[in-house]
Amino acid sequence: MVWGLMQDATDDSLPQGLTAAQAQARLASEGANELPRQQRRSGLRIAFDVLREPMLALLLGGGVVYLLLGDRQEALILLAFACLSVGITAVQEARTERVLEALRDLTSPRALVIRDGTRQRIAGREVVRGDLLVLAEGDRVPADARLLQASGVFADESLLTGEAIPVSKLPGQVASPPRPGGNDLPFVFAGTLVVRGSGLAEVTATGARSEIGRIGKSLGMLEVEVPHLQRQMRRLVLVFAATGAAVSLAVVALHGLTRGDWLQAVLAGIAVGMSMLPEEFPMVLAVFMAMAAWRISQARVLTRRASAIETLGAATVLCTDKTGTLTENRMAIARLQRPGSASFAVGDGPMPPDLLNLALMGAAASTPQPFDPMEKAFFALALPDPAMRLIRSYPLSPGQLSMTQVWQDGDQRIAAAKGAPEAMADLCALTPAARAVLADQVQGMADAGLRVLGIASCTLAPGADLPEAQAGFALAFAGLVGLADPLRATVPQAVAECRTAGIRVIMVTGDYPATARAIASAAGLAAGTVITGPELETMSDADLTKAVKTATVFARIMPEQKLRIVQALKAGGAVVAMTGDGVNDAPSLKAAHIGVAMGGRGTDVAREAAAIVLLDDDFGSIVTTVRLGRRIYDNLRKAMRFILAVHVPIAGLALMPLLTGLPILFGPVHIAFLEMIIDPVCSLVFEAEGEEAGVMRRPPRPADQPLFSGQTVLWSLLQGLTVFAAVAAIFWFAPGFGLAADQVRGLTFAALVLGIVALILVNRSASASLVAALIRPNRALFVVLPLVAAMLAVVLLWQPARALLGFGALEPRWLLVPPLAGLGVLLLLEAAKPLLRRAVRRLPG
The missing domain is CATH 3.40.1110.10 (Calcium-transporting ATPase, cytoplasmic domain N)
Incomplete structure (x- = not known):
């Protein structure tokens, strides 16, 4: 009897178990009883991974080229900002890795085993195949094992099956280890909890060979979905790089053939190339993603891949487990009924x-x-x-x-x-x-x-x-007495907000259909036809792809079937987010476009597979992250639209002297100053912008929507051409008023900077008026505008800065021209915004 196991440890009636030597030999040959985990990345490895991004590689490569050409000032500026961008991303990645480590259990479960005829308490990682486990109420099972003796043993296997109801266990013999979830089976599984009774079991599998390890190993066969934004940005950089290189070579040839000074031709080509290459894009994207990760961390949400936040903003389907995700994973009495009464x-x-x-x-x-x-x-x-x-x-x-x-x-x-x-x-x-x-x-x-x-x-x-x-x-x-696993209090509101945002919520659970339907109804899901695991098993991939377009509840689903559901949704064109906390959720978490794991109750396997981890297990945090993802994408498009618009006058002013015969206006140092200081600093304003009105009352954007659509490109070009026209007019007519070349350069530069400031205010909102944009709170704007004004004052009024940039001193009356030019650009674009908005809506994309 099991009662005998509770007696004196020296009792001769006890089974002998393994000897210490046998246990040590098996530990050495089969390895520790723990799941294989990804090797933690060092700071250098994180930095190296960041540098592999083509955008940052392009930025660093440009700095190295300038350094080889001897332009140390320009090279140092480029390299300094490249290092800053790398540092921001690497610090955030390292912080994320540290938090994930902190989420792991401090130690593996302790185990009571019989070795050499005595009971011994050892670390769970030291359990080996063949060990005899002494199990009692409240014990976490450290390894898969077959019951030799049992007295009323019930085990909670919800982390493996998704079902909150404990299952009974009986000693016996079977041909092969069954799957978790059945009653009266002779096997207990690693990671499950003994909620009642006591028993003696012989370990049959440890670590990666256990049931929990089998699911974990399957993750290695799945590829992580590359975020849409990352793919678009890579294509964008390649297009800009190819275009910039072609134009630069053309400028070098044109300048050299027409003016005969090939050294100046190379410098002109470098300046034009800098004006067209997207040096700002990698920095802006890195800052946006790092700030996004920081912002949602304030809501107790951890991002393992910051780009997933933006992708979640485009999600069209949210697949969610029931137990521990929609519900609290605990039982509560819901109804009482006496015989013959209501x-x-x-x-x-x-x-x-x-x-x-x-x-x-x-x-x-x-x-x-x-x-x-x-x-x-x-x-x-x-x-x-x-x-x-x-x-x-x-x-x-x-x-x-x-x-x-x-x-x-x-x-x-x-x-x-x-x-x-x-x-x-x-x-x-x-x-x-x-x-x-x-x-x-x-x-x-x-x-x-x-x-x-x-x-x-x-x-x-x-x-x-x-x-x-x-x-x-x-x-x-x-x-x-009727007992229920209570719905989380935040779930109905979160589901309702998902519905208004055009996100379809699908419950995928291992629980019974009646229970799933009841929880779905309480959560606000339209629980029509419930598709069960056995029904799904008979469906072809094509039938399943068709079924998932309308189904909202899947019940009695096995882990492999969850993965099939996610893959069917993806095959149907959906952007899929999958939430869960159990080991059984891990494959589908990794296969989805965005995996969202629960950090409190979730397993290490689930957290490793997910891109986002909810530290407080609050389903409502999903909506917070979706809202933030949409805000990030909106603001990122504003920043990219602004940067593209800024490149138009910069490139135009770099090319204008070559086409008109005027003196070269800007050199590489001027372009670097504009692009690597003013543009990134100004772009921070857009990261701090609040969400647009109705951000959660519009459908998700199409998964294939380009970052630069036809509408965006046209609107940016029109803004840039307006600034270019104003600044080019100053460049063209200023010499006629007796200004020297260095004075014209300073005056034109100041007008361009204030034109850039006008573009900030124009692009803050796609629909808000100028007055609304000015009174709309944005702390970064209140920092950036004085900073830009101060930098402009320094380069125009401080002799050493003027000498560095080749500017001449201006009379006070000429200092009024740049502000008037910037104000004129602002008023003209604001007046034209409604007309232009109607025009670009007619374009595709």
């Missing part, structure tokens, strides 16, 4: 005394210090009298799906029993009519997705002997 919903008012007594009888029929979630639910609702003393327990058994506890209450002895309704009907010898009424009541609770238990009790005659079995009590049926 059911009472807990929380609908004061509980009637007879129903309170029913709850007390259910608690009395439970273990005094429960581990079982259902028994904990009874104690949460009603606590037995502490003066009562437990006399004897009659546990659950395969032939008797009920348990009875006998208590001494003063001079009385009371027996309280609970179990399956049909078992309680037998124990209470109900008449056929009473059984029919009971069946209707049970069906009503089951249709609501509740786990139903029957309660019975009786008072024993003074001096009577206790019966040998539960059938010996003269029990009277007291009523039914």
Whole structure:
């Protein structure tokens, strides 16, 4: 008997187990009992991974080229800002890795094993195949094992199956280890929890060879989805690089052939190339992603890949597990019902005394210090009298799906029993009519997705002997109790907000269809036809792709089937986000466009597979992240639109002298100053912009929507041409007013800078007016505008800065020209914005 395992450790009746030498040999040959994990990336490896991005490689390559050409100032500026961009990204990546490490369990579960005939408490990672495990209530099973002895063992296998209800375990022999989730099986599995009973088990598999490890290993066969934004940015950089290189070569040839000065031709070509190459894009993207990760970390959301935040903003389907994700993964009493009366919903008012007594009888029929979630639910609702003393327990058994506890209450002895309704009907010898009424009541609770238990009790005659079995009590049926895994309080609002945002929420669970339908209804999901795992098994890939377009609930789903559902959704063109916390969710988390894992209850395997981790397990945080993802994309498009518009006048002013015969206006140092200081600093304004009105009342953007659509390009070109026209006019006409070449250069440069400031205000919102843009709160704007004004004042008024940039001193009256030019650009574009907006809407994209 298992009771013998609890006796003195030196008892000769104990099994001997492995010897210390055998255990050490197997540990050395088969490895530690832990899941293989990805090697933690060092700071240097993170920096190297960041540098592999083509955008940053292009930026660093440009700096190296200038350094080889001897232009140290320009090279240092480029390299300094490149290092800053790399540093921001690398620091954020390193911080994310550290937080993930902190989320892991501090140690593996401790295990009580028998070795050399004695009980020993060892670290779970030291358990080896063949070890004898001593299991008791509350133990976390450290490895897959076959039960040799068991007394009323029930295990919570929800992390493997998604089902919150514990399953019974019995010793025995089977041909091969079964899958988790079945009742009366002789196997327990690593990572599961013993909620009742005790037993002795022989370890059959450890580490990667266990059931939890088998699911973990399958992740290596899946490729992580590359975010849409990352792919678009790579293509964008290649296009800009190719165009810039072609134009630069043309400028060198044109300048050299027409003016004969090939050294100046090379410098002109470099300046034009800098004006057209997207040096700002990598920095802006890195800053946006790093700031996005920081912003959502304030909402207790961790990003393992910052670009996934933006992708989540484009999600069209959110697949979510039920247990532990939509629900709290704990049992609570939802309904009570006496025979022949209406059911009472807990929380609908004061509980009637007879129903309170029913709850007390259910608690009395439970273990005094429960581990079982259902028994904990009874104690949460009603606590037995502490003066009562437990006399004897009659546990659950395969032939008797009920348990009875006998208590001494003063001079009385009371027996309280609970179990399956049909078992309680037998124990209470109900008449056929009473059984029919009971069946209707049970069906009503089951249709609501509740786990139903029957309660019975009786008072024993003074001096009577206790019966040998539960059938010996003269029990009277007291009523039914319906238990539910409660829905998280934030879920209905989060689901409703997903619906208004055009995001379809699909529940994918291993639980029963009735329970899934009830939870879906409470969460606000339109639970029509429920597709079950067996039904899905008969579907072809084509039929499943068609079915997932309308289905909202999948029940009794196995882990491999979850993966098929995600793949079917992707095949249908959906951008899929998958949430979950269990090991069974990990393959689908990795296969989805965005995997969202629960950090509190979630397993290491799930967190490793996901791109986003919710540290507080709050489903509502999903909506927060979606909202932020949409805001990020909106603001990123504003920044990119602004940068593209800025490149037009810069490139135009670099080319204008070559086409008109005027003196060269800007050299590489001027272009570097504009692009690597003013543009990135100004772009920070867009990162700090608030969300647009109605950001969660519009459908997700198309998955293939380009970052630069036809509308965006046209609007940017029109803005840039407006600034270019204003600045080019100053460049063209200023010499006629007696200004020297260096004075013209300074005046034109100042006008261009203030034109850039005008573009900031124009692009802050696609729809807001100038007044709204000015009063709209943005802390970064209040920092950037004075900073730009201060830098402009320095380069125009401070002699050393003027000498560095080749500017001449200007009379005070000429200092009024640049602000007037910037104001004119701002007013003209704001006046034209409604007309231009109507025009670009007619373009595709």
